[in-house]
Amino acid sequence: MTDTVGTELAGRTTGGGEPAVTVERRGHVLLIGLNRPEKYNAFNLELIDQLARAYHLLENDPEIRCGVLFGHGKHFTGGLDLEEVGPRIEEGVLDYTQPGLRDPWRKDGIWTTPLVMAVQGWVMTLAIELLLAADIRIAASDAKFSQMEINRGIYAFGGATIRLPRDAGWGNAMRWLLTGEPYDAAEALRIGLVQEVVDPGKQLDRALEIAEYISEKSGPLGVKTTLESAHRARIEGEQAAFDRLDSDMSALLHTDDGREGMASFVERRPARFTGK
Numbered sequence: 001m002t003d004t005v006g007t008e009l010a011g012r013t014t015g016g017g018e019p020a021v022t023v024e025r026r027g028h029v030l031l032i033g034l035n036r037p038e039k040y041n042a043f044n045l046e047l048i049d050q051l052a053r054a055y056h057l058l059e060n061d062p063e064i065r066c067g068v069l070f071g072h073g074k075h076f077t078g079g080l081d082l083e084e085v086g087p088r089i090e091e092g093v094l095d096y097t098q099p100g101l102r103d104p105w106r107k108d109g110i111w112t113t114p115l116v117m118a119v120q121g122w123v124m125t126l127a128i129e130l131l132l133a134a135d136i137r138i139a140a141s142d143a144k145f146s147q148m149e150i151n152r153g154i155y156a157f158g159g160a161t162i163r164l165p166r167d168a169g170w171g172n173a174m175r176w177l178l179t180g181e182p183y184d185a186a187e188a189l190r191i192g193l194v195q196e197v198v199d200p201g202k203q204l205d206r207a208l209e210i211a212e213y214i215s216e217k218s219g220p221l222g223v224k225t226t227l228e229s230a231h232r233a234r235i236e237g238e239q240a241a242f243d244r245l246d247s248d249m250s251a252l253l254h255t256d257d258g259r260e261g262m263a264s265f266v267e268r269r270p271a272r273f274t275g276k
Contacts, residue, residue, distance in 0.1 A: 021050035022072070023057065028065035028215035029208065030058050037073025043126060044081040048094070052101040059102055059113050062275065065215035065223065067115045069134065070204045075121030076143070082152075105158040106133040110231040112224040114214055118207035119143050120200060129158030131193060132167060135227070136210055139185045139194040140203040148180035167192050219257045220275040 022033040032054045034041040041047075058067040071077055080086075085094075096103040105126075106115075117131055120140035128147050131137045147164075149156050156177060164173040168191035176183060185197045198206050214223060225248050233241035252258045256276040264271035 019050060020044070020047040021054050023054050025064075026208070027212070028063060028220075029211045030054075030061075030064045030067045031208070032058070032067060032069045034069075034071040034077060037071075037075075039081075040075045040078035040122060041071045041073065042078050042081040044084045048085070048104065049101075051104045052096050055102040055104055055106075056100050058115065059111055064113060065220045065275070066211040067113060068118065068204070068207045068211045069115060069130065070118040070207065071120065073121075076119040076123045077127045078122050079124035079148075080126055104133075105129055107159055110228055110235065112227050114211075114223060114227060116207045116211045116214075118203040119194075120203050125149055125156070126158050128193065129156060129160045129163070132159055132163035136207075137194040138196050138198060138203050138207045138210070139188055140200040141185050141197050142200045143185045143188065143197075144182050145176075145184070145188050145193070146180060146182040147176055148182075150178060151180040164193075217270075219252075219261055219271065219273045221252055221255055221257050221273075222261075225252060 018035055020035055022031070022035045024031040024033075032051070034047065034051075036042060036044070036047060058064055096108060102108060114136070115134045116136045116138065117134035118138045118140075119127065119131065120143055123131070123139070123143050123145045125146070125148060128145055147156050147160055155161065160173075160177060164177060167173075172191040185194065188194045189197050196206060229241050229244065229248065232244065253262070257271075257273045260273060261271050
């Protein structure tokens with residue numbers, strides 16, 4: 001069933017038809033789908049705005065424990081619609097600070113809700129940066145990746161220059177950032193851009209399987225604290241994260257979920273977490 005925010009987004013479409021981003025709840029999982037398949041899911045202003053709204057929901061709705069980002073159609077995305085979005089970038093007016101928005105490339109601080117991402121077909125330019133901003137990444141074996149901004153006289157400004165060297169290593173990152181050449185899913189797996197490669201058509205099922213496992217088996221407060229700690233180390237430095245480890249653990253053990261986790265261990269049964 002489509003989430004109420006999906007209905008709101010549909011109302012924002014310029015043509016009054018389908019939303020540029022679909023939003024659907026499945027239990028505690030939020031599915032977010034790029035929905036311009038006839039345009040190879042190219043990112044225009046409408047799609048960017050709706051994705052920023054969906055990400056705000058992902059991070060702020062207490063009932064959501066994990067998100068999945070995917071693309072409708074044959075391709076995840078062919079990249080940015082430069083004709084429409086380019087002037088806004090040139091003016092420096094892409095703004096995610098307005099109420100109800102979060103930066104889709106997750107450059108705006110600490111996030112506490114995990115995001116699993118599934119890609120297929122073309123995974124171009126900013127799509128790679130969305131992958132690098134996600135937490136777990138699944139690719140179909142037919143996926144083709146390219147960070148081709150350099151071939152247009154510009155550069156990857158959504159975080160790849162920072163995150164790809166961190167995740168893939170300097171040489172691997174520069175090999176693809178400085179050439180813009182395409183590479184396949186096997187290479188994406190080798191350099192750590194994705195964690196699993198599956199048969200075409202299975203990528204969303206696998207991403208949803210992982211997201212449902214997180215939302216059902218992992219303590220939601222523990223998940224949030226884990227992500228918060230990792231982001232704090234990235235943003236504020238390792239010592240800042242180390243300084244919080246003991247106090248955060250103590251706080252978790254004083255929650256209902258913390259007590260339930262300990263009880264389930266002693267009683268040798270699955271834990272029943274409530275997020276409290």
